[in-house]
Amino acid sequence: MAIRRGRGVAAINYPTGMNLGGDPTQALVHSTPTGNFMVTLSSVDLGQGMKQIMAQICAETIGVPTDRVIIDTADTDTGPHCMGTFASRGTHRAGNAVIQAAKEARQVMLEVAAEELEVNASDLETDGQGNILVKGAPQKSISIFDVALSAHFKRGRSISGRGMFLIPRSYPEKETGAMKPSTCYAHACTVAEVEVDDETGEVTVLTVKNVFEIGRALNPKMVEQQLVGGSWMGISHALYETTEPYYPNRDYGGTDFNQYLMPGPGDLAKTEIIVLERPSADGPFGAKGPGEMCANPQIPAVANAVFDAVGVRIDTLPITPERIMRALKAQAAG
């Protein structure tokens, strides 16, 4: 009887978004009279930071500071259509819709500025600080504040834009069954090191090393935050969490939070995160969906590490001490 050490590796592809009946998100952008930009969405910020990312995307596209953008989300009665925040689709789908809407709004903004400055709109550029300048003659400029006032009170224009992003439904080919369930995949690889007590079946995860390929990190600190949390959640799924410990038998299933096992701050593995950026062809500024992907590879990596440690394949989650002890017993019985 001993503590045995093992190492496991796993790699995954993870689709961004879904493809059941087509996957649309729409967005509307309009300026306030003082040149702030309002983005209206039905998409929901669950805490992953969608509002921040959409503000960055809109600001970057229009050419204004991020704090000039206001994001209004999550009223599906009144907002433009969104399928929702799930399937790691929020940044990719809503981001593309916001880019399209913001481009249209930017064009109107430049047209109004062109009238004010008596130049062609195509000769104008933004400085990212709230001003519109004549290319090559930056002393000739107008603030976006003044452009918005002019549009609203003088020229009767609405500085606004409509955005739409749709991944159309992909039907399987009749002969082969081949289809294109997703246009965009994120990738991850995890190496987990564990100790398994072959007397008690207890697993301790010592280290988790993750590499995530996520297209482009639009907000690197928020991406890191999500990946660190996701890696922990993957370990939690691998070893702890279930409502159905003897599925499909309901016996001994938890009935409330008191009986739902989740690791606490004392159960952390040493975690390492590396981010790779390979911009996606159809993502907003190359982004992919890292949300759910980041909590997946730890699970097979831990299962493989347990196999490496004690030679038993656990194919049902979570990998509990009981499952390991039963497998070791079966292994010993040959």
Add this chain to the structure above:
Amino acid sequence: MAKVPVQFTLNGSEKAEFVDSGTTLLHALRDKIGDTSPKGGCHQGTCGACSVIIDGELRLSCLTLAETCNGADIRTTSGLAEAGVLHPLQRAFLDAFATQCGFCTPGMIMAAKVLLDHTANPSREEVVEALSGNICRCTGYEPIIQAVLTAARANSQNAA
């Protein structure tokens, strides 16, 4: 049933309410007084989201009856900022990206505050122990642990 009068100090202000006997402090704070910073996660004392400070001690407001709090000094996260300036713990949680959905955050900050009130320079193990009654779904805890350690360092530098 007759209502029970309750009087206590909340973040330095006198509060008086009539509550049904058996009302939890969490319910009284959120639904009677309107301080929604303590969160109702499990209502069973398991998750720590409802943590508040009563007479200097960390308490679960979902398991505390309001009527037992007469004369108590109660502190919640909503009372931490002073004149619009965030408490060092709040600042550290923001800077460390230690909050995502935010539901556990007020409870985490209360637990961390009691720790730092008693232990100015806690070790990592002491931080983990202090937070062990609080569950977080999003962050994987590490950013929270780092935020508490950062706030402790900031406090001791200010004191020095």
